[in-house]
Amino acid sequence: MKIAGKAVVLPYAERCKNILVSNWRGTLHTIKADAKGSKGDIYSSKIKYFFNKGRPYVWVLEGDKHNVNTVIDERGSLAVTSPFPGPLASLLKSINKLPSRIALTGDVIPVRHEKAHSVAENLRETILSEEKTLKQSSYSVSGIFSSSAGCSSRGESLQEVLDGGDRYVAYKFDIRSCSYIDNGGSEHEVDVAEIKASKADQLSPYAVKLIDGINQSRARRRALMLFCLVHMNTKARDAFILSVDRKGFDVLGKVPRLVTTEGLNDHQWREFRFTFTEEANDIETFCRLLVEMEEEALKTVSSYSGLTF
Template identity: 60%
Template sequence: MKGSNKATVLSLAQKCKNILASNWQGHLNTIKSDAKGSKQDIYTSKVKYILKRGKPYIWVPENELHNVNTIIDERGSFSVASPFPGPLARLLKSMNKFPARVALTGDVVPLKDKKAQSAAETLKEVMLSEEKAVKEFSYTVSGVLSSSNQLSTSRSENLKELLDGGEKYVIYKFNLSSCMFVDGNGGTHEVDFEDIEKCKADLLAPYSAKLIDGINQSEARRRALILFCFIYLNVNARDAYMLSLDRRGFDVLGKVRSKAMKDEVGEYQWKQFRITFKEEARDVESFCHQLVQMEEEAVKKVSSYSGLG
């Protein structure tokens, strides 16, 4: 197992694709309009979406102002954050940090009847596929997911309302023209459009919110993250949370003592670390299997260090 404090393992394009595939809601911005045309004011609301062939398809409630705005001016922007459920959200807020996010600009194009129907069918397929996969997960995966909050981390649960008939929606295709990656410190990085088009989302991405929350809601797994910091990174952490994950490994936020001046005791601060797998995780099963193996390995190593093994 390789440890690293470098977070830049994936390309920016891959990070963007993973964020888009891991979430199901984002903030849509369109230019406010009136009878005379577009104004410069921006109207923003939270909307739900899916990815189809790598592009966002957005469901906008029928009574939303976006539906009027886009008739006059199709230009818009769409912002999607990396999911940060449960304890992770509270921690990031206390640190005045934000989850990494993707900021897209482009045209918000309404779908005609047949294409809208096709998008709705894809939505059903996405939901059924996820529900089927969750039911068929092994005991190992279920053990990792068992602590997660189903309502806040399940994409299928959150998309159900789009199909339950309670509200009418207009479906849009977002044709992107530019992409920015915004890191946790608010720094912006332009991403090459061609790179975004070429790369595919990580197979773990749709389940990352459930996995991260399942790990962070479990005291035993949080203790294991502390052991990982010690065993694989040679870092003494007082506390730890899973921050993000992908097929190559995961990022951990560890609470470590800062370097102090002479004769001073350093204070504790949260710092990001990277732990890389021995081999890439092909799917959720592989990710959870390697995680459990690491936990067992770390416990054995700590026991041997303390003379108990």
């Protein structure tokens, strides 16, 4: 299975939708308030959310100040990043690189009891569906996911909301504007209507486990290094998968930057895009295509006369 000759990336609206579906943690910002009204200062805290039917449903701990702030002023913003689990988090921190992320502005509206129950049931059904998919998965999928045993999935983490260990207040976040910030820090305004109209990749709910499973496996990271050599003609000393989608995946490779006066190679982390020749519309297809790429890259490298790697 060969990769496409030209790197293909998703439109910004679809990238935003994938981030919202693949993650479940975000930072909520509301305007500080007291009995006299809004003060203009911003209060922020980590929250859990579930993206359902075009909007995030946010769960705020019962004692959190957001619950007071939104009574006075319902305006808020929500920041969500592309998943960066396990060793990827340490790597990004060490090179001062931020993952792609989105910033939403909108209104934080309390969810009535009946609606909150409906959202909770939708979440429960989604978690059960994802668990069923993983139980019925092929060896190629389970092989990758088994390397990510210590990483919680979206469903496992949101199950805590349903279990009732902590008391939460539920809100819906009505989106008014959206900005996509790429890995380089460039900001792109995205039409909210386009986000609502787009569909998230079916593999988005499993992105965290996919990314971590690949990065926790030394053999699979070595395969990423082979991809850089075979398809990008670049010899990487190390590599990590950065993001996944139905079109392909992004890789951070540690590659030569220059040769010093002492003759020693200086290295930098550089991003590479690998595009499939067919779309991976589910995790089975993604893992199959990845395994085919690994096998093909190994055969190609093995055929190079006198090459050591």
